[in-house]
Amino acid sequence: MAIETNQIVSLEYEVRDGDTVVDSNLGAAPLVFMFGKGQIIPGLESGIQNMAIGEKGDILVKAEDAYGVHNPDAKQEVPKDQFAGIDLEEGMTLYGQGEDGNTVQVVVQEIGDESVIIDFNHPLAGKDLMFSVTISNVRDASAEEAMSGIPAENKQEDGCCSSSDASSSSCGCD
Template identity: 40%
Template sequence: MNITKDKVVSMHYTVKNNEGALIDTSDGKEPLLYMQGHKNIIPGLESEMEGKTVGDKVEATIEPTNAYGEVIEELIQDVPRSAFEGVDKLEVGMNFQAQSEQGPVNVVITNVSDETVTVDGNHPLAGQTLNFNVEVVEVRDATEEELSHGHAHGAGGHQH
């Protein structure tokens, strides 16, 4: 069975950045499940998976535009330290949810000074080219429940 829209795919994967640093892997864990054609994974990898079948091994280099996008400079801002009232210790790498005109946005602290805190609302992998090694473990038809929810469910049913 080939990977096409509405198929549930089980795959093992490893993803590294262009410097060869490991970003994530399913090695030693359960395979990743996703439903093809429903934007459950980044667009570039979903395109690479189209038509593959069980046992296929895929090596794919996905540019930022087909992964998590380019870095948007406007999403990096210096805010007054007073905006973090009630937080005892501010450190680089801490995550917060900020309110924006478009609703809540997840931000990470990238710099802390006496007066300001620099926050970045970009996805942590924005601007990065991603290198995937994937092995297709299983391909099956999606269930009616999966189709109505728009994503794959793990063994035993619903796993949100």
């Protein structure tokens, strides 16, 4: 049975760029997301659509369906003084806030005397990725999950960490 839009999917994965593991949640909590809402990369979402609970599979996701093709124009020269207090190194990843308020990830490409060239491409842009996945669970979303788009497993309890239960491992805040 195919996974349907608005169902909650839990999966374990390992993703490789060639022979290099670039991300994995094996042995940890599963990735939990609402299917059909763009919460994971499109190529992985379409690749698991016809999988069932307990099924394992390898899914090759082409760059354009993962983190996009590498854009050589996605670079910017920034005055070096904007990085005051940061021990810059070429290749390091930095996070900032974009004009829309969302988090932006950049990679330091070159460090000059007066300026720094940063690359806005995702580090995995332009790369075909191999995902090895296991579907742990598929379930229908509750009415609240369907409205919010947030699976219950990913929802933070309001005030959890400020309560007297903050030391409780069931809080998830330790």
